[in-house]
Amino acid sequence: LQRLRNVKMGSVHYVFPSATHTRFSHCLGTCHITQLVLERLKADASLDVTSEDVVCVSIAALCHDIGHGPYSHLYDGPFMAALGRKGEWTHEMGSKALLRRVFCNPKVETALREYLGGSDDERYKRNLEFIIEMISPLEKMLxxxxxxxxxxxxxxxxxxxxxxxNVHDGLDVDKFDYILRDAKMSGFGIRFNEDSLLRVINSIRVLPCPRLGIRRICFASKTADELLALSDSRHVLHARVYQHKTVILIDAMIVKAFIAAEPFLSFRNKKGENFPLSKIFEDYDVFCSIDDSVLQMISSSTHPDLEKARGYLQDIAERNLARRVAYVECSPNQNEKLRDIGKQCYKVAQHIQEQLVEESKTQGVTDDDVYVI
Known part of the structure; x- marks a missing residue:
């Protein structure tokens, strides 16, 4: 968990200088909000929320992001996708693997058994499995x-x-925290605030869901405005912060730096085996030693093979950034038709890239100078 002190929430801070918060502070905040939700649930004796439930859910909240690689979603998202390995590994997979690793530590086991089952092995193991299941629950639980x-x-x-x-509607403590935290640290005023959060939490009820056939956390209709504000705030942050044109450009430049460094930058485990950046998750001892400082490692290196990677990072530092020349907006995740449109737009953009490079060869323009993002 301490490693997350050096894993930022992506590259947003290059554009919004105050947004230097980390996954560590986000995990602490998520755990705090979890405590508020659990207090609300415990007030209803019919739900039988036990102390073991509280400990398990709190640990899951605290550790839900420990599997993030350097620069958070940039690592298991754009970087892995650029290598043609999208979905091969995700930070949720990393969080689960690291939790299992932590649970094998004798000192941790001794401490946890005091709260999660004592000498009852079956009960203890069931609690550990519950913690891991909460990192990315099954979409279909029946x-x-x-x-x-x-x-x-x-x-x-x-x-x-x-x-x-919350795999059903996305209303969970993770989202509550990152929206409030990212907005505050980025300097954006949003409709959803701390008072909205408390009002939503205080309205929580557990009711049966006829569609899914299970009991679910529900919110009173009187908090509809707050929940709409949450949705609006998320949209604002995506449009004006996460997808800011300069943020996504810098993301692309960092990815190019990672790819350029990939053949020449490796990390050694205790057995003397080497792992490139894209495979550090194959050994979690190695993984736990890597954080955002990998960029500084590349920047400060004098190795000639890393010159190209250093160039991208130097361009970021000197603000030598490409300018947007074309922009197409679509929503590729809504349905098959829009997904097809998104793919077509990307192909068009690639064609434009090829034309720009071809027509500008005499001026020394190469593929590396034109970004399709």
Whole structure:
């Protein structure tokens, strides 16, 4: 978890200088909001929220992002996609693997057993599995015959899986924290605020969901404005911060730096085996030693093979950035038709890139000078 002190929330801080907050502070905030939600749920005795439930959900909230690589989503998103390996590994997979690794530590086990089952091995293991399940819960929790699939908690406590990572509607403590934190640190005023959050939490009820056949966390209709404000705020942050034209350009430049360094930059484990940046997750001892400082490692290197990678980072530092010459907006995730449109737009952009490079060869323009993002 301490490693996350050196893993920022992407490259936003290059454009919004005050947004230097890290995954560490986000995880702490997520855990704090989780405590507020659990207090609300515990007030309803019929839900039977136990102290073990509280500890498990709190640990899941605190550790939900420990699997993030350098520069957070940039690593398992654009970087892996650029290598043609999108989906091969995700930060959720990393978080689960690291948690299993932590749980094997004898000191950690001794401490956890005091709260999660004591000498009852079956109970203890079930609690650990519950923590891991909450990192990325199953989208369908009922099997073909209507059987309950998760093993950490019985179906009567299905609502607990909505707290950290809500796969059904996205209303979870992770989103509550990052929207409030990112807006504050980026300097953007949004409709959703701390008072909105408390009002939403205080309205929580657990009700059966006829469509899914399980009990879920629900919110009172009187908080509809607050929930709409949350959605609006998320849209504002994506449009004006996360997808800011300079942010996504710098993202692309960092990815190019990573790719340029990939054949020449490796990290050695205790056995003497070397792992390139794109495969550090194959050894979690190596993974835990890598954070955002990898950029400084590249920048400060004098190795000639890293000259190209250093060039990208130097351009970022000197603000020698490409200018946008064309922009097409679409929503490729809504349905198949729009996904096809998105693919077509990308192909058009690639064609434009090829033409620009071809027509500007006499001026020394290369593929590296034109970005399709």
């Amino acid at each position: 099997g073909p015959a209507g059987e309950w699939l998760p093993v950490g908690r019985p179906i009567a406590k299905s609502f607990l899986y909505d707290i950290v990572s």
